[in-house]
Amino acid sequence: MEIFFTVATIALVGIILLPFYRVVRGPTVFDRLLAIGAMGAKTIGLVCMFGFLYGRFDMFADIALAYAVLNFIAGIAVAKYFRREREASS
Amino acid sequence: MSLLQIAVSVGLIVVGLLIMLVGSIGILRLPDFFSRTHAASKVDTTGIIFLLLGLVVIEGVSLAMAKLLIAIAFIMLANPVAVHALARAAWLRGDRPWRKEERAETNGK
Amino acid sequence: MSNDPSGNSSKTSVSRGFFWGEAAILLLFWLVMSGKYDALHIGFGLIAVGIVMWLQYRSPGSAEEKKDKSLLAHFHRFPFYIPWLSVQMIKATWQVTIIVLSPRMNLDPCVVEFKSAQPHSVARVTLANSITLTPGTLSLKVDGDRYQVHALTGRNADELLEGAIARHIARLFGASGERAAYDGKRLAEFEDD
Incomplete structure (x- = not known):
């Protein structure tokens, strides 16, 4: 079980790193933001997996929930900011 | 931990990881921002929910499980909204979706 | 749940039920998140629930906003x-x-x-x-x-x-x-x- 969780966590880290290509190369700014949002959403799962690996799941569940809320707020705020930018410039 | 519990949870976690892998590949492969939002919203949300459900099964009935269920409900509501906010910002900013070439030509006149 | 915009008089008793239901759900949420069940922590929870309910129901707002105020009234299905x-x-x-x-x-x-x-x-x-x-x-x-x-x-x-x-x-x-x-x-x- 321990081994399975270790392997699954490593696989999850690989999956999280894949969209990083979009963050670096993404043609538009929204591609980058979308990739960052997707990475953040998957990180919620990663935090929970770490909780199981370290055997302190009750604590990491709180962290995961807080991270989910933070990721959501950040996405909304950034989306609003980039719309404002256009309105101000046009 | 019973054997059935472990089997179900391992299955759910593996399925969740595969779905998230598809979501990542989709973000890399799809041609434009708007089709990538489909991969980020539907596929990622489903993948994370499968992964967390696997953890719920292995955790059993406890306070942490209740927290995980709250997290699942929150992700189900919040992830599509965040992606929608981005897509809306791009759409209102004037970005237009990629289209198949032949369709773009026939509709152009 | 009625659709007519002028159903305020008949709605008060119903929305009172939803009001206390919403408070109960918030308190349950607090209990799940805190995980400590002594008088002090539950007291903090009651204060927090009171603040949240006050924030939600505080402003008079328009008629439509008032109708939408109790989320539970719409979300019980x-x-x-x-x-x-x-x-x-x-x-x-x-x-x-x-x-x-x-x-x-x-x-x-x-x-x-x-x-x-x-x-x-x-x-x-x-x-x-x-x-x-x-x-x-x-x-x-x-x-x-x-x-x-x-x-x-x-x-x-x-x-x-x-x-x-x-x-x-x-x-x-x-x-x-x-x-x-x-x-x-x-x-x-x-x-x-």
Whole structure:
């Protein structure tokens, strides 16, 4: 079980790193933001997996929930900011 | 931990990881921002929910499980909204979706 | 849940029930999150719940806002929504999986617009969320009754314009489901707004 969780966590880290290509190369700014949002959403799962690996799941569940809320707020705020930018410039 | 519990949870976690892998590949492969939002919203949300459900099964009935269920409900509501906010910002900013070439030509006149 | 805009007098007793129900749910949420059950922590929880309820019900607001104030009044049929949404999400994931993993991606994106008569703003939000999670469609803009939706394939767009999803949401929130999806059209030119 321990081994399975270790392997699954490593696989999850690989999956999280894949969209990083979009963050670096993404043609538009929204591609980058979308990739960052997707990475953040998957990180919620990663935090929970770490909780199981370290055997302190009750604590990491709180962290995961807080991270989910933070990721959501950040996405909304950034989306609003980039719309404002256009309105101000046009 | 019973054997059935472990089997179900391992299955759910593996399925969740595969779905998230598809979501990542989709973000890399799809041609434009708007089709990538489909991969980020539907596929990622489903993948994370499968992964967390696997953890719920292995955790059993406890306070942490209740927290995980709250997290699942929150992700189900919040992830599509965040992606929608981005897509809306791009759409209102004037970005237009990629289209198949032949369709773009026939509709152009 | 009544649809008439002037149902304030008959609604007070009902919304009082929802008021205490909402407070109970918030308190339950606090108990789950805190995990400590002595008098001090539960007391803190009661104070926090009181502040949240005061913030939510404080301002007078317009008539429509008042109607929408108690989220529980609109969300008490939520349990019926989750299984349906789960099935839709799995279908949607399967479709995107096939598109992404096939060597030549079979995409034909288009943007459609339609109108949908929903009973209140919570229903509108739920519909937009459902559009995003159902196969092949993603809501771009919601403006009152008007929805602009990006669809991955033409078939997804046609299915959406048939209105099964919108009708399901309207029925879920107690409306008849008539005029759930009308004035549907494809935005051929992708013109602004």
